[in-house]
Every structure is written in structure tokens, then in C-alpha cells.
Amino acid sequence: MKLEFAGAARGVTGSxxxxxxxxxxxxxxxxxxQGRRKEAIAANMNFPFEAAEIDAVVxxxxxxxxxxxxxxxxxxxxxxxxxxxxxxxxxCSIMLRDSGYIQERxxxxxxxKMKTADAEPLYTVADAEKTLSLFRSVDYKQKFKVCHGVRxxxxxxxxxxxxxxxEWEIWDDDTSQKITFGFTGDLGRKNLPILKDREQxxxxxxxxxESTYGDRLHEEIKDVEDRFAAKIVExxxxxGKIFIPAFAVERTQEILYVIREMQHKGRIPAMPxxxxxxxxxxxxxxxxxxxxxxxxxxxxxxxRGENPFDDVNGLQFTRSxxxxxxxxxxxxxxxxxxxxxxxEAGRIRHHLANNISDARNTLLIVxxxxxxxxxxxxxxxxxxxxxxxxxxEVKAEVIIFNAFSGHADQNGLLDFAGACGTPTQVxxxxxxxxxxxxxxDKLKTLPNLLKSSILAPLPGESWELQTDKTxxxxxxRNPISQKLFPxxxxxxxxxxxx
Numbered sequence: 001m002k003l004e005f006a007g008a009a010r011g012v013t014g015s016x017x018x019x020x021x022x023x024x025x026x027x028x029x030x031x032x033x034q035g036r037r038k039e040a041i042a043a044n045m046n047f048p049f050e051a052a053e054i055d056a057v058v059x060x061x062x063x064x065x066x067x068x069x070x071x072x073x074x075x076x077x078x079x080x081x082x083x084x085x086x087x088x089x090x091x092c093s094i095m096l097r098d099s100g101y102i103q104e105r106x107x108x109x110x111x112x113k114m115k116t117a118d119a120e121p122l123y124t125v126a127d128a129e130k131t132l133s134l135f136r137s138v139d140y141k142q143k144f145k146v147c148h149g150v151r152x153x154x155x156x157x158x159x160x161x162x163x164x165x166x167e168w169e170i171w172d173d174d175t176s177q178k179i180t181f182g183f184t185g186d187l188g189r190k191n192l193p194i195l196k197d198r199e200q201x202x203x204x205x206x207x208x209x210e211s212t213y214g215d216r217l218h219e220e221i222k223d224v225e226d227r228f229a230a231k232i233v234e235x236x237x238x239x240g241k242i243f244i245p246a247f248a249v250e251r252t253q254e255i256l257y258v259i260r261e262m263q264h265k266g267r268i269p270a271m272p273x274x275x276x277x278x279x280x281x282x283x284x285x286x287x288x289x290x291x292x293x294x295x296x297x298x299x300x301x302x303x304r305g306e307n308p309f310d311d312v313n314g315l316q317f318t319r320s321x322x323x324x325x326x327x328x329x330x331x332x333x334x335x336x337x338x339x340x341x342x343x344e345a346g347r348i349r350h351h352l353a354n355n356i357s358d359a360r361n362t363l364l365i366v367x368x369x370x371x372x373x374x375x376x377x378x379x380x381x382x383x384x385x386x387x388x389x390x391x392x393e394v395k396a397e398v399i400i401f402n403a404f405s406g407h408a409d410q411n412g413l414l415d416f417a418g419a420c421g422t423p424t425q426v427x428x429x430x431x432x433x434x435x436x437x438x439x440x441d442k443l444k445t446l447p448n449l450l451k452s453s454i455l456a457p458l459p460g461e462s463w464e465l466q467t468d469k470t471x472x473x474x475x476x477r478n479p480i481s482q483k484l485f486p487x488x489x490x491x492x493x494x495x496x497x498x
Contacts, residue, residue, distance in 0.1 A: 001172040001179065001465040002474065003208075006048045006481070007031065008430040009459040012212055012370050013065040014043060015430060017183070022173045024055040024147040028166070028183055028208075032068030032099070032122075034344055035372035044069060044122055048460055048480040052077030056146050059084040060185025061163035062091035062249060065370075068099050071123040074131045081136045083144065085154055087162025087290040089137040091249055091283060096128035098248075098279040102345050113389070140164070140292070149173060158188030158198030159406050160250035161286070161293050167201050175467045181206040181423075186430070187408040187416055192221060193257045194250075194287075196295050198408075203421040205469055211431030211456075212368060213409045214439025216402075221258075224403035228258070229267040231362055231399050236269055236333035240360030243396075245348045245375060247341035248280035250406055251367055253287055253309065255337055257298075258404075260308040271332070273315045276324050276347050277339040281317040284309045328354045341367045343374035353387040361396040366404040371432065410442065418446045424469045428456040 007016030007029075014033035019026040033043040051073045059067055059082055070082065070092075084092070103121035110119035138144050143153045149171035154164035166183040182201040187210055190197045201207075235242050246252045252275060262268045275281060288309065291299065301308065311317055318324050324347050327336055338348040352374075355361050369375035377385050378398055384391035408416065417426065426443060428436050436456045443454050453470065457463065460481025462474040 004462045005457040009457050015066045022149045027054050027057045029066040030069045030073050031065040048478050054078050056080045057082045062088045071127040071131045075127050082134045085162040086137045089135045090286045094282045100125040100128040155199040159186040179205045183208045184210050204423045206425045207423045208427045211428045211436050211439045212407045214435040218409040219403035221403050229262050232268045235362040238360045242335045242362050244337045244364045245343050246337050248277050248339040249283045252280040257308045272334040274336045276318045278319050357393045357395050359395040363398045365400045422448050425471045426454045
């Protein structure tokens, strides 16, 4: 049994972890890299493995940094099954088509505006549709066979609709032993609106855990409502608009829920609310098809005949480009929720280009912004910022609300790891170096992990299971990963410098 870390190693996008087991190759997630255009395209176009040799994919959830490279995988020769939950399948049916459409439009824009004649989409809508035919969805807690000796069970991760923590039961022919390992995917927070809380895995031999917020704590959602409401009121009083870049799936619906609650309580004034993302509109419709994922409060709300996602009381879902453009000419205060969550694609970029230089407006950041994205530049106070190749002065107020993050914070991650048994090995993924350094040191203090090896593999590293259930590094880094990520030559998370 071997694990190869091909993406989201020392980073938070492009999740790909390759399991070699009993003569088969199983891929855990297949996400797009996001960041600087040139580097992201290179990383996305160059898999550090042969796509046609992958036998199956097990997908934790539908976010594009976990699922968005699946059409590329198929384009390069993958023909196996893609296992996921029912809600993840339904969300991917719209998200992957939308991603293909964005890839096509971006290529057209590069050809016309940037005079890049050879610009091509990473993949097309047709590639996405071909990929969707390979999906095989299963219930939570339904054990399914992936290949000889390998069975998997999905548990609710509480991160987005359909997100799963994966419990793997493996008989390894090479070492003649049974291994139980867990993969968190993206681990959700407790007590957030809409979704059930995440579940707990126990008695693991190996844990692969995300570490996005491994170095910090979130505000509690109940504590942020006052500040959130105050900023909306302040912006409305100066006749400005509130722009909220939000992931189309989960974050948009969560923000709608919170806004409706604040309006119901009289905390904010009545004003138009635009959900300006066809993907978010479609995702909101899919949400209502999966009550198995809802928490008790939302179920009770629906039972009372109240629906926070109905287009009433000023809520409008825009689909056409003309409707989207009209928002920028809207004369009064309004709330605009638009994708993408990291401001890297979609209609939010057009809204920012038209409104970020108006001091009356407010930009509310409600999610994680990866390095080198437009969203991260805005969070870090950069001005001007380039949007569509042109500089724009940032005069709008930029406010950050980490309380809305769907990722567990340091305490949440530690709580999960602290109750997972006594694994011999913990691999930290899906986090930037600084977060991982802090999180690794915290993990080492947990009573159940005092004898565990805790590592943060570099992209391209391979580790092999030994007969005593420890893991041995097989190789330094494969050449493709080494070329794509040269800045990671020095390993700050190892006991020795490599």
C-alpha cells in the first residue's frame, strides 16, 4: 500500500491523493488548482500520474478545488467510476458544467482581448458531461467496494451539502494486514446553519487531515451577527451596495439564511438581495432536494412553511447577463451575493471592476482566500488590484468575517484528531506552510498522538506502508511536481532539511 500526494500538499487547492493498493490506483479527490493564471494552468494541465491508469476516484465533496479537475482526468483517458454521495453527484452535475462553461468563456476572452491566439479551455461543457456519466452515488453510511480488499463508507463532514468524511477499510496484500484510515476531505464546523454537524471517525491506523485553519480560531457565528448587521446598515445609510463574493454552494445559501434571520428580527432594513450566479441559483434548488443533510433548525423552519431560499421579500435570482449588468446601475442600497468565492472567476469580478473604487460600497469577505487569488489580495489590503488586466483602486470598505467559514478551525481539527484513536501515522494536507507548522505542533501534544508520526508531505512525495503500520518515504518528489512547485525545495515541516 502506497500513498502519493499529488495536490493540496502544502497548499489549499488542487486536492489529489493517490492510493496504490493491491495492484490498483485509487484517486482521492481531483480538484483544480487556483491562483496565478500561468501557474494554475501549468499545474492543472500536468498530472503527476497517468490519468488512464487510475482505476477509480472517491470524491469527498463538490467544491471545485476537490472536483474541478475530474473532466481533465477524463479528457486525459480516465474511464473508471467516480464514487460520491447523492448530493455531491447532484451538485457536480451543475458545478462541472458551469466550470467547463467558464473555461470556454475565459479562453475566448484571452483570444479576443489579450490576443492570445493559442488560448484553449482546460476542458469544455462536453467534457464535463462525459465525466458525469461516470458518477456512482451512494448513501451516507453505506459501505461500498472500490476494488479487491478495499471498502469505503461516507460519513457526514458538515462542510457543504453532501460533503463526506471517508472511512476506508483495507486489506493490504503486500503486508498481509488490515488497515483502517480516515480522510477528512474538508472538515466542517459545528453549530453552523443549515447542515448537520460533522461526524467522528474512531480507531484509525492512519489519518489524512485537512489543515486549512490549523493556526487560528473562528469567531462564533452567533457573535458575528451584530457586526455583520452593523456593516449592512452603515452601507445602506450611505446609499452603497454590499458585495459578498461567495461560493455558489453552501456559502450562498448560508448567507441567505442569516440575512433572512436578521431581517425577520428587524436587525437590518428591507432592501433588494440579488443572488447573481446561475450556478448559485441552481445549487439553491438542489439544496431543497436533500433534506437528509439539513440540521434540526432548518427542518423545523420548513415544517412551519418558511423557506429561506424562496424569491420573496426582495430576494431575486438573476440568470441572464443583462440582469447581472443591470445590478451595477441599480440606484439604491442592495446586497449582491455573487460567485466565485475567491473572486477568481464568474460575475463577481465584473461587479468588483465596476464598484470596488466607490467608497460608498462595502465588500464583505466570508470565506477563505487562497494565496495569489484576487480575493487574497483584497484581504491583504492591496491597491490597486488588477481585474481583467486593468488596475482598479480599492476605495470600498473591505470587511472580513471568518465566522462564516465552513472549515473547522484549529480547535475543531484538534477535536477530531483527538478522538480518532491511536493512528501510527497522521498526514496533514490542504493547508499552507504556516498553518501546517502550527497545526503539526499542536497535534503532537494530543494524548492519543504522542507516539504517532505526524507529517505534512510535499507535492509529489510517496509513502509506503510497512508491516508494523509505520510509513516509509519511497521517493523525494516526482519530477513534474518538483518543476511545478520549485519554491518548496526546503522542507520546513521535516525534522531535517532536505
